[in-house]
Amino acid sequence: MSTHKSVLLQEVVDGLALKPGETLVDGTFGGGGHTREIVRRYGDKVKVITIDQDPSTGADITGNFRDIDKLLGETKPDAILLDLGFSSDQMDTSGRGFSFQKDEPLDMRMGQSGPTAAEILNSWDEHAIELILRGFGEERFSKKIARAIVSRRKIQPFATTFDLADTVLSVRPRTFRDKIHPATKTFQALRIAVNEELSALEKGLEKGFEALKPGGRFAVISFHSLEDRMVKNFFRDNRKEGKAELVTKKPITPSEEETRENPRSRSAKLRIIKKI
Template sequence: MTGGSVHENAAGGPSRHVPVLLREVLDTLDTLEPRDGGVFVDGTFGLGGYTTAILEAGAGSVLAIDRDPNAIRDGQALVDRFSGKLQLVMGRFGDLDALVDEQLGGFVDGVVLDIGVSSMQLDEAERGFSFRYDGPLDMRMEQAGPSAEDVVNELGEADLARVLYIFGEEKKSRRIAKAIVEARKAERITRTSTLASLVEKTIGRGMRDKIHPATRTFQALRIYVNGELDELGRALLAAERVLKPGGRLVVVTFHSLEDRIVKRFFTERSKTHGGGSRHRPEQDLPDATFTLKTRKALSPQDDEIAENPRARSSRLRAAVRTDAPSRHSDQTAWGVPDLVMGKGG
């Protein structure tokens, strides 16, 4: 499985001061020679790395989206710099079709999604995304709604174990969940350092471990708190609806959970017939909505990894929109978990 590694400094997702796979993103978006000044969507604006590169490559305009109010605030300088070519709006990339309709009223030439947490979020202790710094156990991208503290202190033991196992691929999820429930009986868990220490004490740290034992726990909580995999599934469907024929969808992922969803989506959407057998003949499928731009996921080159080791786990997949009508789908078929949780316990 590609995209499965996690960098220790990330505490559940690599931080990126420099946009990863930038050359590959521009190439697959077909912006290196933008003769007609296309219209693009950057669904995960962050620090504006992809947006800046797309506009500097000659794109006509970019609609950039981010759910973090800090990203919107800090991105105003780029809005001023590109004077009229950049629209920066707050929202979820799962709603990009509605945002495109509202802001542009038409179809677009390309959509890029860089999935995960940004360096600005990881580097601010008060946001609580990372255990590198002691801070409140928060992790909310939108700075609203239930926090990681709420999940850790209120979710039942069985459900908490499921969150850690499914979203963090943590094999010792039951032990960790049990330890959390026992610890919170004495005192509410409110700090990143407290949770990280508890996890390390519970499962230990082997001599060969390359990552901190709390890394997967923090990744799981962040993904669950922000509904990241569900948002990714919605964003893929939304991009399918807004891309014009020939438009590109480019997705950069950082671990196997994300990459698996994107891979399965593109595989399903690019098939033109079903696999048959002697007992069941091939069956026609709905017209393919995408053709694959990349048959396999692209990984960063050695020179990029040498310059930015945090890019090592990144993977890029891309596809080109056909003129077939968009479809409705059950996201669970691509690996988007469908969890129903309770509280307490």
């Protein structure tokens, strides 16, 4: 059973405004919460095709939404949903090292290919590591942390989440003023790098929009500013070129009640466009 709490559930389902006979592609199936709510609301009046790069989710198609055109073949969807990032199930039970709360192998791959987080930390040069931490984590101590990572790996290569969390703490001990654990941004940055999340989003937006039928809706939930900027600019450019209209002029964000019940939803932003 999934422990993942879907974000902006009703807002997504309302915003997609599905009609009988339409096909939705849920490109980030995860714990399946959004798809379940759609099935609850529409029954078999709409068709849902689910994709996830993590085979353990049980999605119809295992694959990366960056290849959505190839994954869908001839299918032209009426709506696409991307709910970015990782799920609580991956964090809590995958054993792949997404959380600094538990000592697990430092893998962080949501899919099955590419280098693990440990391999990146053990081989990339100091400057490249610093750039990831600053660029994808907006980590203020990126330089110091990158230096500490490189000195540590000379003595012992990184293998587990605690190796990394301890290294960050050696540079930035936790103080009573910290609202979040000092390793939070480092873990986020590394996850984005391991899964090449920004380039996947760029491709997924382009190819997903192309695949949509005219009149089709594209809904994206993002969780940090780099992603949201990319979605916002992509939507805006298509509107300017007369290819789309904005369904959401401003991003939809969770209610106070939702953020209280699900702190993970805090930074969520939902944007939707309609292809002309």
